[in-house]
Structure formats: structure tokens, C-alpha cells
Amino acid sequence: MNLWGSGARLACVQTIVSMCALAASLSVSSQALANGTVAGTNIDNVATATFDLPGGGTSTISSNTITLKVDELLDVTVVSADPGDVVTSPAATNQLLKFTVTNAGNGNESFALTAVDTGGGDDFDPSVTSVVIDSNGNNAYDAGIDTVYVAGANEPNLTPDTSVTIFILSTIPGGAGNGNRGRVDLSATAMTGSGSPGTSFAGLGQGGGAAVVGATGAQAGDDGYYAISAATLSLVKSAAVTDQFSGNQQIPGATITYTLVASAAGSGSVANVQVSDPVPAGTTYKLNSLTLDGGALTDATDGDAGRLNSNAIAVSLGSVAAGSSHTITFQVLID
Amino acid sequence: MRSFLACIALFAPAAAMAAPDVTIDSTAFVERTIQDTSGKAKIVLEAPKVVTPGDRVIFVLTYRNGGSQPATGFVINNPLPAAVSYEGSEGAQPIVSVDGGKSWGALAALKIAQPDGSTRPATSADVTHLRWTFAAIAPGQTGKLSFRGVVK
Numbered sequence: 001m002n003l004w005g006s007g008a009r010l011a012c013v014q015t016i017v018s019m020c021a022l023a024a025s026l027s028v029s030s031q032a033l034a035n036g037t038v039a040g041t042n043i044d045n046v047a048t049a050t051f052d053l054p055g056g057g058t059s060t061i062s063s064n065t066i067t068l069k070v071d072e073l074l075d076v077t078v079v080s081a082d083p084g085d086v087v088t089s090p091a092a093t094n095q096l097l098k099f100t101v102t103n104a105g106n107g108n109e110s111f112a113l114t115a116v117d118t119g120g121g122d123d124f125d126p127s128v129t130s131v132v133i134d135s136n137g138n139n140a141y142d143a144g145i146d147t148v149y150v151a152g153a154n155e156p157n158l159t160p161d162t163s164v165t166i167f168i169l170s171t172i173p174g175g176a177g178n179g180n181r182g183r184v185d186l187s188a189t190a191m192t193g194s195g196s197p198g199t200s201f202a203g204l205g206q207g208g209g210a211a212v213v214g215a216t217g218a219q220a221g222d223d224g225y226y227a228i229s230a231a232t233l234s235l236v237k238s239a240a241v242t243d244q245f246s247g248n249q250q251i252p253g254a255t256i257t258y259t260l261v262a263s264a265a266g267s268g269s270v271a272n273v274q275v276s277d278p279v280p281a282g283t284t285y286k287l288n289s290l291t292l293d294g295g296a297l298t299d300a301t302d303g304d305a306g307r308l309n310s311n312a313i314a315v316s317l318g319s320v321a322a323g324s325s326h327t328i329t330f331q332v333l334i335d
Numbered sequence: 336m337r338s339f340l341a342c343i344a345l346f347a348p349a350a351a352m353a354a355p356d357v358t359i360d361s362t363a364f365v366e367r368t369i370q371d372t373s374g375k376a377k378i379v380l381e382a383p384k385v386v387t388p389g390d391r392v393i394f395v396l397t398y399r400n401g402g403s404q405p406a407t408g409f410v411i412n413n414p415l416p417a418a419v420s421y422e423g424s425e426g427a428q429p430i431v432s433v434d435g436g437k438s439w440g441a442l443a444a445l446k447i448a449q450p451d452g453s454t455r456p457a458t459s460a461d462v463t464h465l466r467w468t469f470a471a472i473a474p475g476q477t478g479k480l481s482f483r484g485v486v487k
Contacts (some may be wrong), residue, residue, distance in 0.1 A: 036418070059355075
């Protein structure tokens with residue numbers, strides 16, 4: 001019987017589910033923008049006046065009608081749709097950044113996309129391998145299904161107030177070091193024209209009027225970052241025996257206290273850390289002996305981080321930042 | 336048509352001849368921000384043919400009684416164009432409607448029904464119609480009314 005055996009197990013699961021939920025909420029929020037009157041609409045103003053006639057009754061007259069045509073306003077916004085730096089590793093391929101491009105103007109417009117991976121202010125230059133349009137609108141990158149963007153061929157066309165998700169796929173240089181960040185900028189430019197706000201393109205607007213550059217300059221960009229995170233988790237297990245005669249003999253009835261120390265090293269953090277450890281054969285778990293960082297945990301599956309499940313202890317540590325550690329203890333009795 | 340006119344001439348000759356000759360003229364200006372020669376931003380008014388969302392438009396109504404009789408009970412109604420969000424009026428303040436002209440009052444006194452059955456105070460963006468009322472416009476009298484809105 002190996003009472004010292006380390007059956008402890010670590011599970012590090014990236015929180016993909018929560019990231020997807022965030023992305024979904026972003027795509028919905030773009031609907032809240034209100035960019036107003038569709039290009040080509042006429043605004044007609046006419047006033048009427050009524051007054052009494054001397055002989056009784058009233059008369060109503062109308063003013064002339066003044067008509068203003070609503071021109072197309074060219075506006076666009078680009079925002080990074082990643083919740084933070086995208087964690088990656090050196091030499092990784094097809095690493096995804098996500099952006100939301102929104103037609104903030106009032107006419108249908110196509111937007112040219114440009115991804116720049118050589119900007120400064122970062123530690124390494126990712127190598128952009130493709131820019132992909134989320135053509136099925138599901139907010140997730142589907143290789144072979146979503147359309148690869150080709151400049152001059154398939155610029156996304158957006159109706160007013162609508163958005164499209166753009167994915168950037170990059171290869172991370174092999175020499176990128178731990179904790180380094182690499183930036184990619186995505187910009188979108190209205191195909192009709194761009195420039196300083198107020199610049200007018202006669203006859204090019206939807207509805208036959210002019211297209212006028214709006215406050216965004218009809219060009220917008222945002223940046224997304226990759227971050228090399230080499231946070232590693234280690235788990236060290238130790239045991240101490242106390243027998244019923246105040247000695248340290250491994251005899252039936254003696255108590256073994258196991259101590260598990262989970263430590264994260266490197267940079268960044270390790271997400272969703274779960275520690276589990278089966279109760280060794282030939283021993284019986286001492287009820288409610290589980291502790292985390294000195295605090296007692298119940299055996300039930302409830303609000304606290306610990307539980308006893310299928311004769312194994314399990315503790316959820318959540319995100320463990322590099323440089324921090326957590327200590328778990330539990331006790332068993334030798335049968 | 337001719338017989339209709341003849342009827343008016345026959346039965347109401349005095350009214351027809353003495354009716355106040357009132358006209359009303361509508362114009363619009365747009366506020367544009369330009370840079371003057373020293374590079375400072377300056378707001379100018381232009382007579383626009385075209386506007387874009389966000390432009391601030393000033394509508395001016397000019398009324399004139401060109402007849403020899405006062406026009407009494409003089410009321411000017413201006414339905415707000417659907418694409419314009421009301422911002423306010425200069426000079427003579429109109430009463431407003433926020434329900435398509437069914438009820439009228441000062442903006443502060445009006446309420447908007449909510450889907451849940453409650454009400455909220457109306458805001459200038461809710462305004463659908465403007466109305467100015469005058470007891471009488473004397474012969475030869477002219478006046479200007481103006482209001483501002485933003486193109487939605």
C-alpha cells in the first residue's frame with residue numbers, strides 16, 4: 001500500500017465558455033447605435049396658419065414647402081472584440097484576434113480592411129496570415145466556412161447601424177519571450193471615400209445626393225494584442241502521520257494529514273484551476289477535514305470551493321496568478 | 336369650380352373682399368462649423384439644400400398680414416418633419432404636442448405613456464408639432480418665428 005503516492009491531479013481549463021458569452025453580448029450591443037435618417041430621405045417643412053374671417057368662419061393658408069435632402073454620412077467604427085490580451089505561445093499559428101466593424105453612417109457602405117502587424121509599442125510583431133469575415137454571423141471563427149477577405153474583391157457591405165465581426169489570424173514569432181505582447185491594428189475605410197470630416201463626394205451618396213465624410217473621417221481602427229503567457233502551475237504533495245499513541249507510526253487508526261501546495265510561476269495567470277485528489281485505498285477520509293489556505297471547507301457540493309466527490313477531495317481555485325500559491329490540506333485515517 | 340366661386344361671391348361678398356391677406360413663408364438654415372482665417376472654429380448659417388444626420392437646422396417662419404383687416408385668432412401650426420428632432424424655439428415660445436397634434440401644452444406639462452402603463456415627462460425629442468397663437472395680427476404687421484432641430 002502506497003500511502004504516499006501522489007494521485008493528485010490538476011485541471012487547467014481555459015474559460016472558453018465565458019469568452020463566447022462576452023462576444024455574443026458585444027454583437028448585440030452594436031444594435032443600440034442610432035445613426036438616424038437613411039440617406040436620400042427628404043425633410044419637408046411646411047407651416048399652416050388659420051385665422052378668423054371677419055364674416056365668421058376661419059381661413060387656412062399654407063407656407064411654401066422647404067425641402068432638405070438628407071445626404072449620406074460616411075462613418076465607421078472599429079473596436080477590438082477580445083476581452084483582453086489574447087494569450088498565446090511562441091511559434092503558435094492561426095492565433096485569433098477579433099474586431100467589430102460597424103457602419104455608423106446612414107447609407108449602405110462597403111469598407112476596405114487593412115491589418116497592420118508592424119506597429120510599435122509592443123514587444124514582437126505577429127505575422128498576420130489572413131483577415132477573415134465572419135460571413136455566417138455566428139461571432140466565432142469557422143475555418144473553411146467564413147470568408148477570407150481579399151482587398152478589392154469582397155469588402156464587407158454593411159447597412160446602416162449594422163456590424164460585422166472580423167477575425168485576424170496570425171503566426172507568433174518563435175522568439176517571443178514570456179510576458180511579451182504583440183499588437184495588430186485593424187482599420188476600416190469607407191469605399192466611397194474618406195478624409196477630413198465634411199469632405200463631400202458629389203453624387204456618390206445613397207439616393208443620388210452627396211456622400212459626406214462624418215466625424216470619424218470614414219476611417220477607423222483599433223488594436224488587439226497577443227500576449228505570451230507562460231504561467232505554469234505546479235503541485236507539491238506532502239504527508240504527515242500522527243498515530244493514536246502520539247507517535248508517527250503508520251498503523252491502523254493513525255491519522256495522515258496531506259498537504260497540497262498549488263503554485264503558479266512565470267507571468268500572467270492560469271485560469272480555472274481545479275485540484276482533485278483521491279482518498280488512498282486502505283484509508284478513510286476524515287469528514288470535514290478539508291481546508292484551503294487555513295480555512296475550513298465543507299464536504300458538501302455547495303457555495304465554498306471544496307467538496308468530497310466519489311471518495312476524492314476536489315477544490316476549485318479559479319484563476320491563479322503567477323507568483324501566488326494555495327495550500328490545501330485534508331486528513332485520512334488508516335484502516 | 337366656377338359655380339363654387341360664384342356662390343362665394345353671391346353669399347359672402349363682404350367677407351371675401353375684406354379677408355385679411357396673410358402670407359407665411361418657410362425657410363431653413365443649417366449651422367455649419369467652419370474655420371476662419373485665423374484657424375478658429377466659427378459657426379455660420381447656410382441655406383442648405385442637403386443636410387446630414389447630426390446637422391442643426393434652424394427653421395424660420397415669416398408671417399405677414401398684407402391686407403387692410405386685422406387677422407384675429409391667428410394660429411400657426413408646424414408639424415415637425417419626422418427626420419428632425421426638436422431642440423427649442425427662439426423668441427415667441429410655441430405650445431407643443433408630443434402625440435401627433437392630439438393634445439397641446441407647454442413641454443414641461445406633457446407626459447409620454449410608457450409600455451408598462453406608467454408615464455414619463457416628455458422631452459424635446461418627443462415633440463411632434465409646434466403651435467403659435469396670436470390674438471390678432473394687425474394690417475401690415477410682420478413677424479418671424481424660429482425653431483431649431485437636429486437631423487436624426
